[in-house]
Amino acid sequence: MAAAPSPGTARALDTFVKLRRAVNAIGARLNPALLKEHRLTETQFGVLEALHHKGPMAQARLCEKLLVSGSNLTTVVDNLERRSYVRRLADPDDRRAHRVELTPTGRQIISRAFPGHATRITEVLRHLTRAEQAELGRLCRKLGRAVAGTV
Amino acid sequence: MAAAPSPGTARALDTFVKLRRAVNAIGARLNPALLKEHRLTETQFGVLEALHHKGPMAQARLCEKLLVSGSNLTTVVDNLERRSYVRRLADPDDRRAHRVELTPTGRQIISRAFPGHATRITEVLRHLTRAEQAELGRLCRKLGRAVAGTV
DNA sequence: TCCATTATATTCGACATCGAACTATCCGAT
DNA sequence: ATCGGATAGTTCGATGTCGAATATAATGGA
Numbered sequence: 001m002a003a004a005p006s007p008g009t010a011r012a013l014d015t016f017v018k019l020r021r022a023v024n025a026i027g028a029r030l031n032p033a034l035l036k037e038h039r040l041t042e043t044q045f046g047v048l049e050a051l052h053h054k055g056p057m058a059q060a061r062l063c064e065k066l067l068v069s070g071s072n073l074t075t076v077v078d079n080l081e082r083r084s085y086v087r088r089l090a091d092p093d094d095r096r097a098h099r100v101e102l103t104p105t106g107r108q109i110i111s112r113a114f115p116g117h118a119t120r121i122t123e124v125l126r127h128l129t130r131a132e133q134a135e136l137g138r139l140c141r142k143l144g145r146a147v148a149g150t151v
Numbered sequence: 152m153a154a155a156p157s158p159g160t161a162r163a164l165d166t167f168v169k170l171r172r173a174v175n176a177i178g179a180r181l182n183p184a185l186l187k188e189h190r191l192t193e194t195q196f197g198v199l200e201a202l203h204h205k206g207p208m209a210q211a212r213l214c215e216k217l218l219v220s221g222s223n224l225t226t227v228v229d230n231l232e233r234r235s236y237v238r239r240l241a242d243p244d245d246r247r248a249h250r251v252e253l254t255p256t257g258r259q260i261i262s263r264a265f266p267g268h269a270t271r272i273t274e275v276l277r278h279l280t281r282a283e284q285a286e287l288g289r290l291c292r293k294l295g296r297a298v299a300g301t302v
Numbered sequence: 303t304c305c306a307t308t309a310t311a312t313t314c315g316a317c318a319t320c321g322a323a324c325t326a327t328c329c330g331a332t
Numbered sequence: 333a334t335c336g337g338a339t340a341g342t343t344c345g346a347t348g349t350c351g352a353a354t355a356t357a358a359t360g361g362a
Contacts, residue, residue, distance in 0.1 A: 012276035014288060015288040019173070019287065022170070026294070029298055121160075122159055122160045125294075128290060130162065136166055137166040143276075
């Protein structure tokens, strides 16, 4: 027989399961719409959105923002570049780096996709009150920072 | 010019970003350990864990529990079966269905992998107090149910 | 200057993931 | 009894995702 988990462990597991399921459920709501309406995956959207709001940046910067691996980002940027939504430019200050920037087409795509996405997120979060949203945000921020800080 | 987002939208977006980042950060902590120590992905672990705690079940049941698509589950069970961690058995009551069950090897694997995983989750969640964990769980549960309920 | 280390990006192989199309089966209504 | 719709799984193609290995370039110290 395995030892009975401590109360602290049971509580942590329970919390984690609920956190996971909530995010999965929201993703299951958001992502199909993004795919159907704009043929964009979640990560593709994330890249375009980051470039749209922060301007051109090196792939390593995008990796940090989106919390994905470098090899993954290479693939995603490849696919976006194939559709001419983004361009890779040599970085004059660092010959290792490629700066990624939106093309006019890419700018158009993200400008059209963003409002609907934001609306859907708002609809989902409307199930919580303002205060609840604020508290959820605070707890997630605290958790995220603690985890990232311990790496 | 795009219209300025309403305060409600800005709040929802902010909350959602924090939620996403927290889950990603935790996954980045948990999954590499699972992969290195037991050569298991998150979903493989989820399947083994579900079978371990609930006993054999049809793939459709696993899909519901793990919130993944049927085609995805077919792939994951294929990979687990190839390593002889699980078996597919014909369901005598429904000839369409396959019941999935752990092999002795699979039972051994999940028995060994579970404690470490639980410990890591506990360590992560320790950054929140009991009351905060309870509140986070409550909010996620509320959110998850609301979203799933609207499908 | 030269070298070890670090950082940026790519390639490769394995696996996850989805939706669409498909087969087989079940089940309820006629 | 049967027929139409729902359900269980699989297959396929596209994409995401990671880690390991690789190539190149920057950087700091001997």
